[in-house]
Amino acid sequence: QKALCVIEFKLPYFDVFNEKELKEPARKKATRRKAKYFATSNFQKLIWYNTERVNSFRPEEEQIHDKYLLSQIENLDLIEEPKYRNSIISALESFLIDLYEVHTGKKPEPKQAIDELLIFRLQEKINRLSRYYKNIIEDKTHKDSEFSLKLQKWFIEQNWSFSWQEEDFLKAARQTAYLLINKILFYNLLQVKRPSQLDPLNIPDDLSKGGMLQRQLQSYFDYVLKEIDYETIYSADFIDQTAFPDNREVVEEIKELIRVLKHYDFSRLGYDIIGRIFERLIPAQERHNLGQYFTNPDIVDLILRFCLKHEEDKVFDPACGAGTFLVRAYQHKKLMNQRLSHQQNLNTLWGCDIAKFPAHLSTINLAINDLGVDENYPQIIRGDFFSLRLGGRKEFKKEARKRELVSLGEKKISIPYPKIVDCVVGNPPYTRQEEIPSISGDEGYKKRLISNALYDGDKKIANISKRAGIHAYFFIHGTKFLQKGGRFGFIVSNSWLDVDYGKGLQEFFLRNYKIIAIVESKVERWFSDADINTCIIVLEKCAGDRNKKERDENIVRFVYLFKPLRYFIPPAQDMWEKQVNRLKEIDKLKRTIL
Known part of the structure; x- marks a missing residue:
């Protein structure tokens, strides 16, 4: 019938x-x-x-x-x-x-829509792999003391605390799944752009062991590392090793993912669609929970319109997370000059993050703007911002600034972090000083962080309250990288406005900056943590005794917003005209503030 x-x-x-x-x-x-x-x-x-x-x-x-x-x-x-x-x-x-x-x-x-369906399929695969990984990681943590120590160390590297709770194992499982799927998806995109250089991923049907699958995939990834780079994407650490257990169900899930992606013609996808796929691979609620990696694009664009004045301006985000500030700066520069090449644009952008996952995301999100060029290496340093010690001192040598990026390939890439920049922007982590040792797992780390930040050579440049959050030290250390007249734009906890917490930081600002604007919202929270009240702060470097009069005569704009940012700023869209119109509306808001 x-x-x-x-x-x-x-x-x-x-x-x-x-x-x-x-x-x-x-x-x-x-x-x-x-x-x-x-x-x-x-x-x-x-x-x-x-x-x-x-x-x-x-x-x-x-x-x-x-x-x-x-x-x-x-x-x-x-x-x-x-x-x-x-x-x-x-x-x-x-x-x-x-x-x-x-x-x-x-x-x-x-x-x-092809991107909507692919996102849906990939999210489904992430969910399925995460369920397997969670059980495997939890079981191994309780049975294998060496694995347990490695997992706890990995949590410390992510700036997280490990409490043996179910959500800890799920968090590790989801990051394992994200990293693996990002690597496979990114390889497919690269292969389409470089068919003569890279072979399509091909896994034998009868392969059933996790170790064999790992070696097979890593042989493809190692070739990318050796010939094209992308260390922050394809270099492996502890959590990557957990992606390939000797578990038949997991192996079959990964093999099926590779088969599914073969059905998609990635050559038909524009960079805007590819960007949307990576951006939305992590669902909105999870991006909210990972607030330290993702910042609202409306806030990012508003800060950049205050700080980024020219297409050639050098931009540095010292806690870059998923790279939202850098990606939006890339787009802003393109809107200023459409003829700006991909590599010219990348050469003016730097990011730093202590954790692998955000450094990995930042690299992908910048690289996908043009996968066809030979030179395509975003300047993302995976490391501690406070270990970048020399700042703008005269004896600052390029070789001393180089950081070698960890690689599994034979080729080692060293990039210098910037000596001097025009903009320091970002969303630094909000961690109270008393929490730093428990999160870092290192009692001495807090002392080194404070010393590296507060001293420029032998000279102490600020006095900060012991109750101030770690974001205060990002301001102090970031100042060493900022040239005269350069602008600082952060979204941070507003605790620095408190007389007790913030007195030392306020004095530092008054000695070194013109405070352009401090913006708070009365109707929406800009951080995922409901206990943290936030503000946008924009500073312009104006240090030294001879600039005291200019600083003293500067009028600070203290602004409360009684409407959400969406009321003032249209949503971000792909169409060129709509992007231009969005920035015009942000400029209108900026003029109102000033």
Whole structure:
């Protein structure tokens, strides 16, 4: 008997895209019943396919009409619980209404944008790998003391504290999955741009051991390291090793990911779409939870409009996270001069982050602006900003400033961090001084940090309260890199405005800067942590006794915003005209502040 749509349901642990267990059985049943559509579901998600397009091997984005989020259920014994039952019923009702309206011609067939579908597929793969990795990491941590110590050390390197809680293991698992998928996706993008130089990823079907899969993939990645660079993406550390356990399910998930990506024609994707894929690979809620890596683009653009004056300005973000400030600075410079080459642009941007994951993200987010050029190496240093000690001193030599980036390849890349820059911008971490030893795991680190920041050579340049947050030291140390007339733009906790916490920092500002503006919002929080009140601060370097009169006569703009930034600033979009219009609106807000 003819049917309109056949649906194949499986238990929640099945991958909703699984070819063998879900899609192929559903396709065969739909073909036999002459059903125009079929769907696959694992009670968490539902994917709606067009039978004819699947049978004719059309690209996946043309096969799929739509996708639906049903629930977060893991065990069908709980399906009668209201939070699962109601969610599943509501989503299925939406699907059936859409199916009816499309079939009767009341609405057109929905179409899937290639980037939206790819993001959805990759997020699904991240979720599945993370579940496996979490159990493996948790089990190994409790059974293997050496592994446990390495994991705790890795947490310290991320500026996190490890408390043996379930969320700690999940956090490690998700970063493992993100790093692996980013590497595979980035390799595919590179291979399309360099087909004569790089072979397509190819994993034998009978390969079933994690160690063998790791060696196979690393042989591809090592070639990139040796011939093209990208150390901050492809160099490996402890957490990368956990991605390849001798677990058949994990190995099959990774092999399937590689097979899925082969179906996508990356040569058709523009850099704007590629950028959107990497940007949205981490869901909004998780970006919110990883607030130290991601900063609201509206805040970033407002700070840059205050600080970035010319396309040739050198920009340094000393706690660069995922690279939002640097990526937006890249775009701002392109809008100033469309003829600016990719490498010219990269040569004026520097970032530094102590943790691997954000350094990895920053490198990708800058590199993808042009993957076809031979020289494409974003200047991202994975290291401690406070170890960059020489600043702007006269004896500052280029060789002394070089930092060798860790690599698995034979080629070692050393890049100098900047001697002097026009803009220091960023969102430095908010960590109280008393928390520094527990997070760093090193009692001596706090003393070294304070000494490196507060002294320029033998000269002490600031007195900071012992209760001030670590962001205060970013201001002091960052000043050594900023040229006269250069601008400093940070979003930070407003605790420095407190008489007790901030007296030393306030005095430092008054001796070295004209304070251009301090901006706070009365209607929205700019940090994910609800306990932290924040402000944007913009400074212009104007140090020395002979500039005292200029500093004293400067009028500081203290500004409260009674509307959210979105009221003043249009959303970021890809179209050139809309980008230009967005910056014009930000300039209008800047003029209002000034």
